[in-house]
Amino acid sequence: MKRWFLLLMILALTLAACQPLVMENAPPAQPNVATVATVDDALAAPDATLPLDPAIRYGVLENGLTYYVRHNEEPANRAELRLAVNAGSLQEDDDQKGLAHFLEHMMFNGTRRFAGQELVNFLESVGITFGPDLNAYTSFEETVYMLHVPTDDAEILATGFDVLEDWAAYATLDQAEIDKERGVVVEEWRLREQTASGRMRNEILPVWLGSSRYDERMPIGDMEIIRNAPRDVIERFYKQWYRPDLMAVVAAGDFDVDAVEQMIIERFSTLSNPADETAHENYSVPSYDATRYLVATDPENTSTQVRLSYMQDAEPLETAAQYRDLLVGRLFYSMLQSRLDEIGRKADAPFVGAYVGASGLVRPVELATFVAQVNDGGALAGLEAVFTELERARRHGFT
Known part of the structure; x- marks a missing residue:
């Protein structure tokens, strides 16, 4: 089941995390036996395991x-x-x-x-x-x-x-x-x-x-x-x-x-595991059934952001098909970013700058983020511009 919500935030400063929210994967278990050797093999068998x-x-x-x-x-x-x-x-x-x-x-x-x-x-x-x-x-x-x-x-x-x-x-x-x-x-x-x-x-x-x-x-x-x-x-x-x-x-x-x-x-090789070994648990993040929103402010803020976030379960990267999906996603964000950059260069641009991308929030969750940094009073116009480009891509794709 997809886990998702839209999060709209009016912020005062570009957020800098105390610890990185984009995390490296933990040491994986033994890799699956490689069954894909070439691009042609991957196209013919998209569910085959990617090789080490x-x-x-x-x-x-x-x-x-x-x-x-x-x-x-x-x-x-x-x-x-x-x-x-x-x-x-x-x-x-x-x-x-x-x-x-x-x-x-x-x-x-x-x-x-x-x-x-x-x-x-x-x-x-x-x-x-x-x-x-x-x-x-x-x-x-x-x-x-x-x-x-x-x-x-x-x-x-x-x-x-x-x-x-x-x-x-x-x-x-x-x-x-x-x-x-x-x-x-x-x-x-x-x-x-x-x-x-x-x-x-x-x-x-x-x-x-x-x-x-x-x-x-x-x-x-x-x-x-x-x-x-x-x-x-x-x-x-x-x-x-x-x-x-x-x-x-x-x-x-x-x-x-x-x-x-x-x-x-x-x-x-000489290191040993404890005799009373504690089980290593994997934790989850709860699902959401409706849009959530937040207005976050601070007396020391110096700028305003509007942020739209989409959360979903993190997908494994083990097969050729999953790798293809990863590449398609990167192409989507790259092309959408180009469109937003073009809008941002206009004299009457509705935002100071805009960013789109996807990353791991924590291990079980991936976060797609669409951000517009705007001038005072420009939150709704910036949000509308981002929504418009998302909808344009949904309806017409890219050429």
Whole structure:
């Protein structure tokens, strides 16, 4: 069943999310066996499974950890490394709100191999720009750590995988470092949430997310918990959810695939899952039977937007037919955007600017968005212009 509603919002500032609403997919389970090899095959068998890129070295360790390795020569002598954990703020208990994100911060404040600030010093020494949300992010559903390392020095490349291993299982969570980091996260909350865009976003998200687990587990969390959570509560989340069967290691770069695969196997095969493993639940967003609307304002707002949103269940991307639908959708938004851009260049344009596009809101929901930024008093004219172009496309298509 489709899940949808139209959301009209008169805003004051382009909304900037605290955590990205367009989320990367979590580490997938074992890929389906490839049955489509060419475009002709895809056209002949649209329901056949899309193949995994044969250039990717894929494996699953006995403990359940998944890895993907691919040789890529551009840029030369560089590699991208990722540790993806299939757990985020949705997995927090009531006394842990915000601790998935807080734990992400703590990974840079001491591990088994890198005490205190030694990890940050290492990252900076190899040319990695360090900063919150540059090397990692926490969303509702996942936490992902990212490294960009040189490969012309075998020792540095190996150290990169040491870092991933330490993040996976060996953060020290030193009490002094925890107490220092509390203020950092509270300041991040202040800068992102206590603004016009942050306050209005917090009005809008409940309309999208409804009475769901998502609305109860914003990644930034509860600042009282951030200020006061004991170490053992933070560690409980770490031990419960940072486990091999919920992790994937991804490596792509200018390196020898066999050597990199061996580095992964050597470091991650020894990790174990907890004996009292907690079930990983998937959460949903409620359906809506009627149009919803919201007027969001703030004393500090500086501009006005009218936004039309359409929500539907996220579709998997596993078959040739589903991939075709994805491409058709992208073409639709691109052509509609061109029409709106053309209108926007006119002297009497009904909006300052307009945008159309689709993205993942959260894993179970896709969001198609049509936005018009307008001058004061121009909300209805901007909305009518967007509706007109949507209806024109529905009736007549594109030439």
